[in-house]
Amino acid sequence: MSTTVAGSHAHSHAPSQGIGAFLRTYVFSLDHKVIGIQFLFSTLLWFVVGGLLALAVRWQLAWPWSDMPIVGRMLFSAQGGQISPEFYTMLFTMHATVMIFFVIIPILAGAFGNFLIPLMIGADDMAFPTLNMLSYWFMWPAFVAMTMSFFVAGGASAGGWTNYPPLSTVQSASPGSHTGQTLWLIGLTFVGVSSMMGSVNYMTTIIQMRAPGMTMFRLPMTIWGMFITAVLQAFALPVLTAAGFMQLCDRLLGTGFFIPEGLYVNGAEAQAGGGQPLLWQHLFWFYSHPAVYIMILPAMGIVSDILTVFSRKPLFGYKPMIYSISGIAGLGFIVWGHHMFMSGMNPALGMTFMVSTMMIALPSAIKTFNWLGTIWGGKITYNTPMLFALSFVSMFIIGGLSGIFMAATPVDIFIHDTYFIVGHIHYVLFGGTAFAVFGAIYYWFPKMFGRMMNDSWGKAHFFFSFIFFNGTFFTMHILGTGGFPRRYADPYHFETFKHLQSMNQFMTICALGMGAAQIIFAVNFFYSLFFGPRCGRNPWRANSLEWSAPSPPGHGNFDSQPIVYRGPYEYNNPEADDDYYPQTTPPPATHGQSQPAPALAH
Amino acid sequence: MGKFWTLLFLLVPILGVLCFALAPGMNYWLPEDISEHGHQIDHLFMFCLVLTGVVFVATEAVLCWFMWKYDAQHNKEAVKYSHGSHNLEVIWTIVPAATLLFIAIYQMNAWADVKIREPDMPATVEVTGRQFEWRIRYPGPDGQIGTLDDIHTVNDLHIPVNEQILLNLKSMDVLHDFFVPHLRIKQDAVPGNTIPMWFTARKNGTYDIVCAELCGWGHYKMKGRLTVESAEDYKAWLDKLAQDQKATQ
């Protein structure tokens, strides 16, 4: 089955006692698995926070200015239990900020990247364990800054997650532009530094520390997704960090990068001048467009892996998949202007961005066809990870196709900054990435904790999430087609949008249902953590390297240095006795013989 | 169980298409187009809708078909041990690439009409966004905006029907966005810049002006009214405004 010598448990913690040892093992651990699990718990916690913020937004859109039941009195007693318009702007700003910077990006790279990269490439840890630990702890100043910002005078940042100046830069422009915005920028910088540390580490680890025989073209797609993501981070993040500092300087030091001459805000003349608000948008999207791929490429990899395992088939078009994500990474740097078609940027430039944006839909299409090719002719097992992976494909089709409407510049004239965009975002990020993440949790939970999650509860979680997700978000495309604007606390006093309130009420009810469905997940997660049935090393009969390590793997991961003989997708290979063929199983000719280990692949 | 899940997934294309098929009849649709150029945008929207609709239904149907057919519980065929197909990859690269390129080129003329081919004429009106209102300025008798005889209003924009309008868009403070859904026009107002917009309205009535770029806590109430009226009514309205303004000076 496997070349690794079972038996001696790889747990080889040095005998240790006391609080210092506890801290070193579970808190300031250098072990990539512990760090990954720390990221997982932190991001899941923030997922709850972000979700509650979203439900508050939905409450306001369904029943504006009405008392929020139960929590309203606690939170907004000053307004008699209602959401104020100022607070509404903070709600959607912080919802998106939390979800993007505290949930999606760190759960993919931080949690799964950390946990999986060494295990899937056959390494005993990351290249730079201390840097790795720091990348987790640098999230904490960001967590603290963002949390604090709700309690400072003026409240949290209120300029939307995109935080365009001058609104975000000139302090008199909005209550959230006081201390809240400064804290937002500081938080963002820390997240950036954390991601950068991760990125350097992931690139180095994947390039330098692969097991013997593990060539680049034998890496599982999950690792390819993480690798390309790390490259994107490395090249795009410095731009965002620089832009953040420029905004900080505008706010605190009186520079004028983004503040034009003669600005007159809220009865007061803004001081500096000579800047250009559009500059921020260029810099912000130069990062944030690649960032949307940072938020999905690892998920695409995860889905590719889950689909092969549960259809018992090789991945269809492995290399085209890799070329596609590399193409996405390259094109991803020349499409940022599609967020700025209406911004006042030269409209001729808009045309070039339209062409490049259309072309970036191509690799997404290729990947979708290859996923369909993967399940074609297989034997599909319908368990929870597989259902989430399949739903990723189904939902990503919608998100990818709605992108085409917005890339079409004339159509974007109508739908830009309407709920159509909100629909698109959520189909790619929630129906796409978040569903893939759920799949990943169900799939790798046994490896992380040595126990299985309950599959029936998992299916119930999937069923309700899937139904309510579509109920909440598909209708957003219809709202957008009606011109319904985004970031509005109360659109119904416009003649044009009055009739859309009942649809919003339907969506809010679905959103509440979706929130409730997550309780099933939480219960299952914590119950299984302690009482789930123990699993062996390889409960899914999967090929990739992590399944040859103990569950959970001890310090150093593998019993002995794994040696890799083939790619990760050899399911139903006629050469193998079984319907799977682990990467570490030697080919039959070498059975029983002592073979020289393949050379280290670099 | 595979059959059950397939049916659940099948709901996506079925209800998705149903949503879009029923929405227009229930008035959940593009608001009435009253502009001269809007039909191009609506046409392109429908073009994208039909094209993506076909791809959507086809890919979701294939997904469901495979889910149904290759359910491990029923599928007795051996697993197809295949790593892909070079020919298929070439086909499904070239066909979508050509289609996407075509879509892009097909948009260009409409975009140029609305945003690039600026008419050579003096500005009809200047609109300036400000937290949280639209300040509107017409040229006075001298035909020039920016002189002492300008005529001012707030949130109340009138234009003559069937005449081309050139509107100069500005902002005093933060970003705003001048969006008139019925006219199919949208443009950010950027402080420091003056951005021209041009359009022709073809139907009398009053319509909403919507701010479509977040401008602060009062963004949602930054509402203007656009009145499209006959040339005579427009002239009369403007004259009355000029007189009222003189009277208060």
Ligand code: HEM
């Ligand atoms: C199939 C390829 C895609 C195309 C052609 C596409 C196109 C676009 C366009 C043109 C916009 C700007 C629309 C506007 O503001 O008017 C946009 C917005 C957005 N897209 Fe995509 N997109 C694609 C895939 C993705 C993916 C994979 C993600 C994330 C995983 C994503 C996330 C977003 C987000 C978050 C926004 C909104 C940003 C904001 O304004 O807050 N997109 N997309």
Ligand SMILES: [Cu+2]
């Ligand atoms: Cu983008």
Ligand SMILES: [Cu+2]
């Ligand atoms: Cu506004």
